[in-house]
Amino acid sequence: MVVPARELLGVVAVEGGFGRMKHTLAVLVENRPGVLVRVAGLFSRRGFNIESLTVGRTENPDVSRMTIEVDGDDRLIEQVTKQLHKLIDVIKISDISREEYVDRDLVMIKVAAEPSQRVEIMQMAGIFRARVVDLGRKTMTLECTGNEGKINAFEESLRPYGIKELVRTGKVAMLRGSKFAGVGSGTRSSSDDE
Amino acid sequence: MEITAAEALIRCLEKENVEIIFGYPGGANLPVYDALYRSTRINHVLVRHEQGAVHAADGYARVTGKVGVCLATSGPGATNLVTGIANAYMDSIPLLALTGQVSTSQVGTDAFQEVDITGITLPITKHNYLVKDPRKLPGIVKSAFHIAATGRPGPVLIDLPRDVAQAMIEFKYPASVRLPGYKPTYRGHPTRIHEIAGLIKQSHRPVIYAGGGILSANAAAELLQLAELISAPVTNTFMGLASFPGDHPLFLGMLGMHGTRYANLAVTECDMLIALGARFDDRVTMHLQSFAPEATVIHIDIDPAEIGKNVITHVPLVGDVKLILRALLQGLEKIDRSPWLDRIRELKAQYPLTYCRDGRLKPQFVIEQLSRHTQGKAIIATDVGQHQMWVAQYYHFRQPRTLISSGGLGAMGFGLPAAIGASLGSPGELVVLVTGDGSLQMTMQELGTMREQGLPLKILMLNNFCLGMVRQLQEFYCEGRYMGVNFTFHPDFELLAKAYGMTGYTFRTEEDVIKLLPEALATPGPVLINCLVPPEENVMPMVLAGKGIAEPVDR
Numbered sequence: 001m002v003v004p005a006r007e008l009l010g011v012v013a014v015e016g017g018f019g020r021m022k023h024t025l026a027v028l029v030e031n032r033p034g035v036l037v038r039v040a041g042l043f044s045r046r047g048f049n050i051e052s053l054t055v056g057r058t059e060n061p062d063v064s065r066m067t068i069e070v071d072g073d074d075r076l077i078e079q080v081t082k083q084l085h086k087l088i089d090v091i092k093i094s095d096i097s098r099e100e101y102v103d104r105d106l107v108m109i110k111v112a113a114e115p116s117q118r119v120e121i122m123q124m125a126g127i128f129r130a131r132v133v134d135l136g137r138k139t140m141t142l143e144c145t146g147n148e149g150k151i152n153a154f155e156e157s158l159r160p161y162g163i164k165e166l167v168r169t170g171k172v173a174m175l176r177g178s179k180f181a182g183v184g185s186g187t188r189s190s191s192d193d194e
Numbered sequence: 195m196e197i198t199a200a201e202a203l204i205r206c207l208e209k210e211n212v213e214i215i216f217g218y219p220g221g222a223n224l225p226v227y228d229a230l231y232r233s234t235r236i237n238h239v240l241v242r243h244e245q246g247a248v249h250a251a252d253g254y255a256r257v258t259g260k261v262g263v264c265l266a267t268s269g270p271g272a273t274n275l276v277t278g279i280a281n282a283y284m285d286s287i288p289l290l291a292l293t294g295q296v297s298t299s300q301v302g303t304d305a306f307q308e309v310d311i312t313g314i315t316l317p318i319t320k321h322n323y324l325v326k327d328p329r330k331l332p333g334i335v336k337s338a339f340h341i342a343a344t345g346r347p348g349p350v351l352i353d354l355p356r357d358v359a360q361a362m363i364e365f366k367y368p369a370s371v372r373l374p375g376y377k378p379t380y381r382g383h384p385t386r387i388h389e390i391a392g393l394i395k396q397s398h399r400p401v402i403y404a405g406g407g408i409l410s411a412n413a414a415a416e417l418l419q420l421a422e423l424i425s426a427p428v429t430n431t432f433m434g435l436a437s438f439p440g441d442h443p444l445f446l447g448m449l450g451m452h453g454t455r456y457a458n459l460a461v462t463e464c465d466m467l468i469a470l471g472a473r474f475d476d477r478v479t480m481h482l483q484s485f486a487p488e489a490t491v492i493h494i495d496i497d498p499a500e501i502g503k504n505v506i507t508h509v510p511l512v513g514d515v516k517l518i519l520r521a522l523l524q525g526l527e528k529i530d531r532s533p534w535l536d537r538i539r540e541l542k543a544q545y546p547l548t549y550c551r552d553g554r555l556k557p558q559f560v561i562e563q564l565s566r567h568t569q570g571k572a573i574i575a576t577d578v579g580q581h582q583m584w585v586a587q588y589y590h591f592r593q594p595r596t597l598i599s600s601g602g603l604g605a606m607g608f609g610l611p612a613a614i615g616a617s618l619g620s621p622g623e624l625v626v627l628v629t630g631d632g633s634l635q636m637t638m639q640e641l642g643t644m645r646e647q648g649l650p651l652k653i654l655m656l657n658n659f660c661l662g663m664v665r666q667l668q669e670f671y672c673e674g675r676y677m678g679v680n681f682t683f684h685p686d687f688e689l690l691a692k693a694y695g696m697t698g699y700t701f702r703t704e705e706d707v708i709k710l711l712p713e714a715l716a717t718p719g720p721v722l723i724n725c726l727v728p729p730e731e732n733v734m735p736m737v738l739a740g741k742g743i744a745e746p747v748d749r
Binding site for chain 2: 029030034037038041045075078079082083085086087088089090091092183
């Protein structure tokens with residue numbers, strides 16, 4: 001549920017809206033069935049576009065963390081945040097792109113590789129610190145982690161060989177330093193009305 | 195001792211002091227009905243259609259301020275609740291909808307009378323639950339009541355599969371709820387309150403724009419105090435009507451699309467708009483850029499998501515409007531604003547609400563007379579359409595929670611079942627349903643419920659033989675090409691009244707109203723009054739789409 005169509009098509013232009021930029025929201029939700037549907041449904045019915053969304057467990061088994069990338073101006077992001085907050089299962093929302101943060105995405109790419117090309121591809125993988133995770137008779141599967149830019153560059157460099165299959169996890173992100181976006185942390189959640 | 199989860203559900207409802215459930219039985223909710231059989235404290239009202247159950251629970255909630263409860267079976271029973279749930283969601287009415295569901299082993303198999311009602315109601319409930327573990331049911335019910343009634347109120351649905359309802363559990367009703375993601379803000383920020391008090395003192399031409407939030411928060415007394423203290427005129431949204439005395443000199447009536455001209459002009463001229471529990475709905479603001487163009491906007495609401503949603507707010511404040519007004523009142527002293535109030539008087543004198551009295555029986559006249567005879571103190575339920583707007587314009591409400599009407603959703607058919615719920619929630623009070631010939635026929639089957647419950651509803655039907663509001667839209671937007679709005683058949687309403695054991699009246703002239711309305715309202719038992727009014731009468735003033743509220747058409 002990552003890689004929006006327009007990115008696949010290589011369209012990077014972002015239209016309209018003053019102060020429009022990509023925001024990365026860390027959303028802590030109760031680990032219950034149906035939460036993903038509630039969040040995704042909210043985005044679609046209010047006309048907000050999700051650029052990417054990932055969900056996973058956290059240090060607390062009762063809490064899941066969603067990393068949601070939304071494209072919009074400040075007013076839209078404020079509405080997204082407030083509407084998300086109205087969902088009973090949403091515990092906390094932090095717009096971590098307002099501060100310094102680290103983000104990672106993982107990609108697995110199955111690329112066409114004749115035995116004669118393997119060394120060349122492995123050297124390329126080395127540059128991106130990617131790893132070979134599987135080998136077929138005429139394919140190689142590589143894994144690479146990094147931020148969006150690096151993953152995109154890795155993908156581009158493999159494209160000439162022929163990408164047979166590609167899957168990305170979507171972005172996960174965390175604030176730098178000792179700040180937390182977790183439950184009970186000191187980071188100001190953007191839900192505060194003031 | 196162990197009891198079934200269905201019995202536990204009923205005990206939970208008793209613990210929440212539920213006195214009445216509006217419901218309709220079926221296969222999947224059999225265990226719940228079996229448990230209800232043994233309850234001595236809960237009165238079950240059998241409706242004629244599940245839509246009636248949910249609207250009745252809604253009407254009951256609006257009158258009492260308590261959480262209304264309705265019960266339906268799975269599948270069609272559940273889907274028949276959908277309109278009513280959406281209605282309660284749009285108007286922020288506390289409601290608990292209980293639905294039966296097929297057994298957990300059958301869920302997801304397209305079983306007989308199975309629908310995914312939690313999925314269907316996801317966008318129209320404040321929250322909903324599909325109960326899978328019977329032991330969790332008491333906690334879920336407790337949370338459901340808490341969520342429905344607190345913060346910005348709204349409907350909550352609990353879907354209970356049949357096998358879960360039949361499972362045995364040890365019953366213990368939890369004392370508190372655990373909802374880490376749900377913490378409504380009640381106390382307004384003191385610094386902001388102080389700031390607002392300062393701005394009010396500086397303003398010269400303030401207008402208070404009060405919505406349904408005043409009623410939800412039971413803050414009508416505080417609203418009146420504020421208005422009188424700071425000498426600010428008050429306009430109500432449709433949902434806010436009855437929160438301010440309709441005969442008060444500071445009252446401007448309703449604003450917006452069919453608002454009074456003086457309310458709309460006052461908002462246009464004001465230098466400060468104090469929005470209290472209102473949400474800048476499109477029927478209120480119309481053309482956004484010309485709405486309150488000179489005003490500093492103060493927006494006080496319990497729902498942070500409403501602030502800044504439609505208009506840019508200069509001073510936002512999240513919290514319970516009653517608590518905030520109480521705090522605000524302490525920081526204010528009597529302010530005299532003679533020039534502004536003179537201007538308001540001038541606007542009122544210059545642009546009064548008018549209609550043409552040409553000898554025929556006009557709907558506005560009927561509502562004026564109703565307002566006079568009941569001294570604005572009856573509980574008025576309405577349906578949706580022209581009659582509803584005439585009630586908003588010509589009925590002068592005097593007491594909070596006396597207008598029972600579908601605002602946000604605008605659901606025709608709401609009136610009769612809601613009047614039934616309102617009447618059951620206010621025994622001994624005069625409840626008048628003002629309806630139209632279109633709306634009444636949408637849920638007319640509930641006349642049976644009304645009779646069964648022995649409710650003395652007075653039904654005042656403005657009968658223009660057409661769907662008047664749509665007809666009016668077609669006159670203005672389709673150059674009078676009337677399509678699908680005229681009825682060529684009506685039942686004989688006097689005979690219909692007779693069939694349901696009601697006293698029937700037909701009003702054809704103003705004299706009929708003057709002579710017979712007091713008698714009809716005083717008649718014991720249910721009454722159906724058929725008022726024959728001209729089909730071409732329009733609701734005026736009217737702000738056309740794309741126009742600002744200061745430029746309405748008059749006829």
